Amino acid sequence: MQPNELRQKLHGVISFPCTPFKKDLSLDLDGLRKNLRALLKHPICAVVAPAGTGEIHCLSPVEHLAVLQTTVEEVNGKVPVLTAAGINPPIAADIAKQSAAAGADGILAFPPYYPSMEDDGIVAYYQGIAGATSLGMIIYSRDWFNPSPALVEKLAQQIPNLIAWKDGQADIRRYQMIRQHVGDRLHWIGGAGDDMVPAYYSMGIRTYTSSIANVAPKLSLRLHELASAGYAAELTRLMHELVVPLYALRAKRKGYEVSAMKTMMDLAGLAGGPVRPPLVDLRADEIKALQTTIEKWRPWL
Numbered sequence: 001m002q003p004n005e006l007r008q009k010l011h012g013v014i015s016f017p018c019t020p021f022k023k024d025l026s027l028d029l030d031g032l033r034k035n036l037r038a039l040l041k042h043p044i045c046a047v048v049a050p051a052g053t054g055e056i057h058c059l060s061p062v063e064h065l066a067v068l069q070t071t072v073e074e075v076n077g078k079v080p081v082l083t084a085a086g087i088n089p090p091i092a093a094d095i096a097k098q099s100a101a102a103g104a105d106g107i108l109a110f111p112p113y114y115p116s117m118e119d120d121g122i123v124a125y126y127q128g129i130a131g132a133t134s135l136g137m138i139i140y141s142r143d144w145f146n147p148s149p150a151l152v153e154k155l156a157q158q159i160p161n162l163i164a165w166k167d168g169q170a171d172i173r174r175y176q177m178i179r180q181h182v183g184d185r186l187h188w189i190g191g192a193g194d195d196m197v198p199a200y201y202s203m204g205i206r207t208y209t210s211s212i213a214n215v216a217p218k219l220s221l222r223l224h225e226l227a228s229a230g231y232a233a234e235l236t237r238l239m240h241e242l243v244v245p246l247y248a249l250r251a252k253r254k255g256y257e258v259s260a261m262k263t264m265m266d267l268a269g270l271a272g273g274p275v276r277p278p279l280v281d282l283r284a285d286e287i288k289a290l291q292t293t294i295e296k297w298r299p300w301l
Contacts, residue, residue, distance in 0.1 A: 031271025
């Protein structure tokens, strides 16, 4: 898929599937297939696997490839499939190359492990990932990487196949400044969470990345529809009743943004399984609380 073709398809809800593990923490690829089949019954616009929600940080390159290949096979061209790459220049380039060969349609570039680099070093890092394939690339602004509008403009100018920007920090003021500075050279994606949909869409964004889509893609799509149409009352109700309480649980401990979603998947009859270290699973009392919470979600499952 050509970069501009990919860009044109990224409108609506982008799903970030969890990577299911068995009890011994080995990959559960059959479970992944089951999850993807349930997901693809709904009109999401793209899938990114594996990425942060898919615990890319604890997968080997071989496992990364297995997850991607399984996803490509199950999606079978219905929507674009992207995958994440990062850590350092050689690893990111190798992952990008093997992903392109496996049928990925695009690359989501994570920041490098080494933090707080000079702008020239940042540009060189992302140029290395983008230059490893002809695929379209999205830069994911997360963790320590919170660039200035001028740096984003420089990246857009010097990386031809950079097609989009995914915000992961929920700093709406900064994101608005970046968008105003760079304009429509890039496609802008809301990527800090389903709970940020009202804020993102109020500034004109119409694409967001959803972890809730792992459990209730119907709800993710409804949030997109309501926010796009400006139906504030129903959107606010769904936020207060369903989304914000889940995000409050996710915020209780580091890594719970993955652990909570995998537990919900298990409760909903999908394949979640445990998380791998350094993430930790939910405690027994938290699982019990989530069992009560998910009953409110039943109409959306």
